[in-house]
Amino acid sequence: MRRRRSERAAHARGANPTRRLRWNVSASVGALVVVAATVVGCSGSDESTTQTSQLTGAAAQGQSAVRDLGCTTCHNAEGRDGAGPTFKGLAGSQVQLADGTTVTADDDYLRVAITDPDRQVVDGYSAIMPTRKLTDEQVEQIIAYLDAIGSTSGS
16 A cells, blocks of 8 residues: 555654654653652551540641641651651751751741741752641641640650
């Protein structure tokens, strides 16, 4: 079967539709692998639930908010490395920031870290935390949770 002149010219220029389709599929699969690896690398359960199940009031509500908002995808309360800093021992500790300064993780720092995460990035981590629209009550509950596990996580 003879090809038309335009088909031969397109093929000579590398415009092989099958080759292009294979490349697009390969690129798509590669992108999916990267995304999956990132999700798996960050994912984790909120194992802190078993360690801090005795939390009540605002701290318990903050623990639920952290879980429901997906914070435990990158953060944990066990001291393990993740895409974000651990919550274990955070409240009241000294935090080294990417700009070289050190701050105390008091309630004011925690409030800023929750509501404007790019403002003070922890050294060794990237500014990847999404900014969320949270109520003042949710922010205070999350701070209460961080305060509570700061004193119960064995730091």
